[in-house]
Amino acid sequence: MTTIQPLPTLSEQNYIQQLTIDCVIFGYRDRQLSVLVPKLRYKGDFWALPSWFVFQDEDIDEAAQRIIRSRTGIEENYLEQFQVTGKANRNGKAFLDQLIELNSELIGPNATISEGEGLREYEWFTRRFVSIGYYALVDMDRAIPRKSELDQSIEWYDIKQLPPMIMDHNAIVTKALKMLRLTLDQELNVLNLLPETFTMKEVQELYETILNKPFERGNFQKKILSLNGLERLEKKYTGAANKAPYLYRLPKPTFCEVS
Amino acid sequence: MTTIQPLPTLSEQNYIQQLTIDCVIFGYRDRQLSVLVPKLRYKGDFWALPSWFVFQDEDIDEAAQRIIRSRTGIEENYLEQFQVTGKANRNGKAFLDQLIELNSELIGPNATISEGEGLREYEWFTRRFVSIGYYALVDMDRAIPRKSELDQSIEWYDIKQLPPMIMDHNAIVTKALKMLRLTLDQELNVLNLLPETFTMKEVQELYETILNKPFERGNFQKKILSLNGLERLEKKYTGAANKAPYLYRLPKPTFCEVS
CATH class of the missing domain: 1.10.10.10 (Winged helix-like DNA-binding domain superfamily/Winged helix DNA-binding domain)
Structure with missing residues (x-):
């Protein structure tokens, strides 16, 4: 049985709580605007924007750069903060419940998370999260899509044919596109x-x-x-x-x- | 001796940790753009933008509206989120140290905060904070400036003659003005x-x-x-x-x- 390393646990408390960075990585080729979207390695077809938490000793811009760099292989990506999503009811509980239901080995006796204790370890992850959205503009010829250890695959998707993503990630892409469009008239x-x-x-x-x-x-x-x-x-x-x-x-x- | 109610304590833990909303309230009259700035009631001439934390069950936009409403008396203010400030070294420790040094009665035996215990209660307030900036555009004829219980006074200041504020609050106003200017070409x-x-x-x-x-x-x-x-x-x-x-x-x- 393989050791499954799922989401970060409570013991990894070097993060700012209840804050995530969600990244929309735009690419373009031949009249097609694309977004780089990973698919999680768990059963159940979960797609999710590249996202992570902010370390206590890390600038938020650097956190975004780190997340995007890890997926594109490009050291310095052009990025813009474009919105904060902060609804009181925004949390990942429904997503995590579904993931755990479909992946019972994650909480089984042979897996790395023991039942009661393991789930409590993830409680912090199901709380309300405020999301800071960043978009990146990358040259597709230079980007080499890389999956993280949580991913099964990572691919460029035509923005008109995105897969259904977890939580509000599709809406985050829509807002990123809207904000990108607003810049076109005034900057290059x-x-x-x-x-x-x-x-x-x-x-x-x-x-x-x-x-x-x-x-x-x-x-x-x-x-x-x-x-x-x-x-x-x-x-x-x-x-x-x-x-x-x-x-x-x-x-x-x-x-x-x-x- | 009056009971001094200073900053919120650790026991008021209904907030999202390490997150603040900082508000730039703009007003205008007779070719003068102004900002509404409170002065804290403590010794030492501390000016600070209207700011507060976000309750766990509160949307961030509503938190901003609540903060601005409490200072303008206007129920629904026009507001815009304009930036997140998230440097790793951004915290209120220097400000709070200075405030406590100049206001020793806050930690004296007759005050509400007992020395060791009291200071520990405020430790959370000196951690790193990510700030979400909102600006409000209000009709000065309708706004009735109101101070909070932490304020000595609150006044409209010409944006060209703002007092020196705590932390990076003056820089936050500069950014708010820059973002407001960007909108003028495209919307009313x-x-x-x-x-x-x-x-x-x-x-x-x-x-x-x-x-x-x-x-x-x-x-x-x-x-x-x-x-x-x-x-x-x-x-x-x-x-x-x-x-x-x-x-x-x-x-x-x-x-x-x-x-």
Whole structure:
């Protein structure tokens, strides 16, 4: 019988209680916006956003970076805090009850958690949790999805076809997308979703995908260049020199303000 | 000797630990943006934003509303969550040490807190705290500033002349202002700072004050009306009928989404 290491126990008390960081990791390729979603290794088809607790001696931004880094393999990810979810009735009890019901070996005599004692150990996990939401914008070409020891698998899902996730995680993605959209008009950080260099056409396709509407090419280019955040490089080599588009890049990686 | 009721003690454990709500209450009048700031009743000139903890059975938005209501007397205030401050070293220990040093009667034999026991009771209050920031936009004509039992006084301060507050509260105001400014281009919620009805000139003055720059009248009016959020009423009676400006109002009170 394998030793099952389920959720953190009461003895792992180096966390701030009743606080989680929930992360929406966005990726983009070929007119498709995706979200990186792990599936838990337990019976019952549980999908959940990459989430974890905050260590007592850890900044919340660093906690988010740690969680996202562990799933993308990228050391410094572009991230933004986008909301706090703090309903009084928000807790993981229903989810944990269901998980334990479907995975009785977790509380059986041969498993690592003994019945009464084990369940009490998890009581803290079923209390009300306030969730701080962060989204990350990653270059899918650089990200190497990694599962944690709690996961069976981890995959990119088209944002239009996400699996049903635990608790309010689907609603958290919806809010992250809404907040991401709000930034598009005023800043270029969304371009962290693209490879290091890109053409204006690729920028336009990205905007059209995220906002789900077309733009007129001339106006779009004028608007983007007015935001003053792009560095123009040499023309992209296509064989037909006079029609080759310029390549652009963001001047340097930009990261969110540490709060 | 009066009974001094200082900070909440360990026995008041109905709160989520290590989490506070810090509120920036904005008011506006005559081209001046103000913030409502209480001064604590203890010796030592301690100013602090209206702040409190979240009850276990309370939504965070409702906690913010409760804190702001208790200081403005207005039942439903327009409010927005604007940031979470979560540095690992953020705590109130320096502030509380200083307060206790300057107010020795708090730990003296005749006071409510006995020395060793009393101080231990406050230990939880000196731990690291994650702060959720909310700002409120209130009509100064309707708000009646109210001090809490911990306050000596409460006053509106010009945002350009705030007193030095405890911990990082001045920085929290700076961030609130930055986030408020970001909304001005896309929504009209800032008009909750005005009385129920107002002229376009008053709207322009408000915008100019908050953004600290002048606007050209025609373009400004066009921009505001394009946001489609205003109801136009009758003309304001000024005696000179043909030059009287229109009055406007927000269609109904708008409140932030409950998260």
